[in-house]
Amino acid sequence: MALAKANRLKARSDFQAVFQAGIRHKSSHLTLRALRMKQSMPTQSAKIGISISTKVSKRAVVRNRIKRQIRAAFRSLLPQIAPQWRLVIIVQPQAVADKCDYQQFLQELEQLLTKAEAIDGHS
Template identity: 30%
Template sequence: MVLPKSMRLQGHRCFDHLYKEGLRYHEPSILLRVVKAESKFYKRKDLKFESKTCRCAIAISSKVSKKAVIRNRLRRLIHQHLREKLYGVSGLSNKWALFSLKPQSSSKEPKQLLKECDRLLLKAGFLP
């Protein structure tokens, strides 16, 4: 299952904005960048769409693993976790988030990665 369209962050301008202006929160294996959403980066058809939750993206470089199978498995794991934690949480519709996995994250157990993800969401104010 993929994230609902309302949760996916797309477009290089959105990512550029996150990299330049985003507040950073660190854990040993994951970096979270958070920024206030700006409508000027949305596509025209997206302006009509009312998002019920934040928009998220996950960046996993080949430094994490040379194997695409492993990178995709990690991406699906985090997408599913975010879907369960964030979808429908009120007050997040004006935020964008970018999760970047660090190279040492491939050696961690999935439970450890998800705990780090939860700690980052708490630090950033996504969860009560």
């Protein structure tokens, strides 16, 4: 099951805004770029993008599997994320070398989001 359309960061301009003005936090396998929007509509929700380059793996099958695991982790964390956030996750090549799984991605995402203050750290 994919992320809902309301929660996807799709436009190149949205990604560029997050990269230019957002904060950055790193873990061993992931990098989080986060941008808190000034005005938030009451019905607006957090938007999430995933960036994974061919440097991580030349094989699309591997990259897509990692993206699915990260999306699943985000789905479980989404109710805790404040609606004004725009988030981009960048996967590091070390994630493939260490054979990361869903649980590890979930743990690292939760730590990164807590550092960025996108969630309160209480689960």
